[in-house]
Amino acid sequence: MKSVIRTTAGGPEVLQLVERPVPRPGPGEVQVRMHVSGVNPTDWRSRRRALPPGMTEQVPHQDGAGVIEAVGPRVDPARVGKRVWIWEAAWERPWGTAQQYTLVPDRHAVDLPDHASFELGASLGIPALTAHRTLTVHDGGPGRLAPGALRGTTVLVAGGAGAVGNAAIQLARWAGARVITTVSGPAKGVLAAAAGAHHVVNYRSHDAAAEILASAPGGVDIIAEVSPGANSALDIAVAARGAVVAYYGGGEDERLSIPVLSSMAANLRWQSVYVYTVPPAAKQQALTDVAAAVHEGALGVGEEAGMPLHHFTLEHAAAAHAALEQGATGKVLLDIP
Incomplete structure (x- = not known):
């Protein structure tokens, strides 16, 4: 599969596109086939900092949306095939959303209704x-x-x-x-x-x-x-x-x-x-409420919702980071092939 990684701190140029094996989910994890990866200011700011202790490389981006294709032990098999939005994929973990498949803990993949686009899903999270x-x-x-x-x-x-x-x-x-x-x-x-x-x-x-x-x-x-x-x-x-x-x-x-x-x-x-680092109970309430707002159609993206979309390909992740870092107004997204 194609993955964007960084092995050091620096500007957008430190992002590399590499081939790596598709990861298999472990206990409590889901494997998500990514459709869209969302880019946030915290992504380019963290890119300028050293890798977390113990990591030699990291796939960037906290947010994204896709479809669950496999689950690990202790996860309901019925989740396979579910459309989901992802939050905090790369927080203190090596697996972000800037790749074709990613692994996240089960609770970090929230069901995305059929009426909600993957672009919206990738724009929620942070x-x-x-x-x-x-x-x-x-x-x-x-x-x-x-x-x-x-x-x-x-x-x-x-x-x-x-x-x-x-x-x-x-x-x-x-x-x-x-x-x-x-x-x-x-x-x-x-x-x-x-x-x-x-x-x-x-x-x-x-x-x-x-x-x-x-x-x-x-x-x-x-x-x-x-x-x-x-x-x-x-x-x-x-x-x-x-x-x-x-x-x-x-x-x-x-x-x-x-x-x-x-x-x-x-x-x-x-x-x-x-x-x-929001308290766990408050974080869970936020997930519940945001999911409810999405279900009711209260959250949107695109020009009509006041959030223009800027699409980049996975191969142009560095350009996506540069655009956001230079002040692009709207949501910067990576389309995953």
């Missing part, structure tokens, strides 16, 4: 699970998402044209929230509106705080924040009393400086979100 966590850490709020769970809640999504921002908008709308989002330009504003945001604010051409508060006079309850260092002043200005700023992003050298008294007066909580 973005959707991260978005779910940002929406469920509000004090007094629900620990799960479902229709009506966020009714009466106002959510601000920073960077609504990004992958996590797009998922946060769609999940928040599905759960009944009022959604405001910030973007850096008109084209991204069109995408955020397509995702379902009620109000889109171009922070480069408007007074973002004034416009957000005009739409939400009492302030916002949940802020899904991609750049806390740059946006902390704005977040404090628009946060309602008891709000949470759930931040999941930031540059390598970004620093977060928080005015203590302002945050205290509002009982404002700053909550980091790193999807890989």
Whole structure:
């Protein structure tokens, strides 16, 4: 089979296309014939770091979608033939999704309904699970998402044209929230509106705080924040009393400086979100809720859902990484032959 691997840290050029035997599933594992592999910012960032201890090579990418073709011991044989989406395939493991067949623990392959495309399946994983966590850490709020769970809640999504921002908008709308989002330009504003945001604010051409508060006079309850260092002043200005700023992003050298008294007066909580180490019970709830949203048709990809798709072949994995690293707007995918 064809696999993309890396044996060292570096730029996109360290990704190699090689031939290797098709792996057989061990106890508790499933073998998935990959159709689409999703590329996330964490994939190119981890590519620049050394391999995990004990590994001499690694297949990249956490997310993907395909069909289960074999199962190992202690896995229900009825899963063979199931369409699935995969999450965290390569987290502390050598097998990612950038290959024709991959192995993952059974619970890392979630059933994908027939009406959902493999492109959607490969776009869930890290973005959707991260978005779910940002929406469920509000004090007094629900620990799960479902229709009506966020009714009466106002959510601000920073960077609504990004992958996590797009998922946060769609999940928040599905759960009944009022959604405001910030973007850096008109084209991204069109995408955020397509995702379902009620109000889109171009922070480069408007007074973002004034416009957000005009739409939400009492302030916002949940802020899904991609750049806390740059946006902390704005977040404090628009946060309602008891709000949470759930931040999941930031540059390598970004620093977060928080005015203590302002945050205290509002009982404002700053909550980091790193999807890989989210508590197991919360992770399982996210999987359950995201699967339900997919089943109900509440999550989509493509231009019409505010998430343009950029397709690359497996042979051009390096170009896919370069495109994402250089700021491609939308979802970067590898089509697996």
